[in-house]
Amino acid sequence: MIIVLKQEAKTEDVTRIEKTIEEKGLQVHVSKGENQTIMGLIGDTTKVDPESIEVDPAVEKVMHVSEPYKLANRAFHPEDSVIDVGGVKIGGGHLAVIAGPCSVESKEQVIEIAKAAKAAGANLLRGGAFKPRTSPYAFQGMGSEGLDILVAAKEATGLPIVSELMDAEYLDEFIEKVDLIQIGARNMQNFDLLKKVGKATKKPILLKRGLSATFQEWIMSAEYIMASGNPNVILCERG
Structure with a gap:
């Protein structure tokens, strides 16, 4: 599962959402691009209700990742790796x-x-x-x-x-x-x-x-x- 934040999302928004996810026992991988920040969730995502996250004013959308690989997934870091x-x-x-x-x-x-x-x-x-x-x-x-x-x-x-x-x-x-x-x-x-x-x-x-x-x-x-x-x-x- 990945959380795409709105362009105007602030650092405190990332910290708040990250803390909420980690309290449920999951890890969060944060990727900050030029225009957008993406948060990748690693662990048992059944513990997370996507709708409860989507209502957050800093969140653009929540998407499921079907592939078994997460950190190596382009969805987790859309920016080119250098x-x-x-x-x-x-x-x-x-x-x-x-x-x-x-x-x-x-x-x-x-x-x-x-x-x-x-x-x-x-x-x-x-x-x-x-x-x-x-x-x-x-x-x-x-x-x-x-x-x-x-x-x-x-x-x-x-x-x-x-x-x-x-x-x-x-x-x-x-x-x-x-x-x-x-x-x-x-x-x-x-x-x-x-x-x-x-x-x-x-x-x-x-x-x-x-x-x-x-x-x-x-x-x-x-x-x-x-x-x-x-x-x-x-x-x-x-x-």
């Missing part, structure tokens, strides 16, 4: 080009590629320090050493870093060193990892669509991160 990744804006008409090696293999390799990518117009550097592989015998990445190499490439070029997190064990290190944390296709429905990422940081998350995942499953995975406290999710379609 997410800042180390000074590079993504969304709202801003074009971001992410480039770099599939896997980090050496400092020389990554810095050379980072410089070439920047010269070609890229504004973010992608590199895999930890690599999920189909074969257990294939190269699995350099791990923490690979992250340090990416940091060195950032220092050399100024490009913010994008890298894939596979296990919450390394989450603190990623928060410290990586600008955009990638959740790969294979982990799209690793709900424990999604919740931990949402709770631990507000750092932007790049969420790739899982193998054979439906659109709704993908958006619900984004909802896990957002519902845990991190609204900065970027969706990445998988080829």
Whole structure:
């Protein structure tokens, strides 16, 4: 359920309505646009009588949201999302080009590629320090050493870093060193990892669509991160 306020609604109106809703045990997500304020209700909306809200002089209308995802729903925030990744804006008409090696293999390799990518117009550097592989015998990445190499490439070029997190064990290190944390296709429905990422940081998350995942499953995975406290999710379609 969403509550659309009138253009002339004041801050005290938002606070009053928000308090009324929260007293019923629901959470309220407030989105303030240029011309209108929208309040999204999260929880058991059967406890709320829409007609009792619509009579409020500050309310324009009350609408039901049929989709199971709420925070990731465009109805909850009609304004374009613009997410800042180390000074590079993504969304709202801003074009971001992410480039770099599939896997980090050496400092020389990554810095050379980072410089070439920047010269070609890229504004973010992608590199895999930890690599999920189909074969257990294939190269699995350099791990923490690979992250340090990416940091060195950032220092050399100024490009913010994008890298894939596979296990919450390394989450603190990623928060410290990586600008955009990638959740790969294979982990799209690793709900424990999604919740931990949402709770631990507000750092932007790049969420790739899982193998054979439906659109709704993908958006619900984004909802896990957002519902845990991190609204900065970027969706990445998988080829």
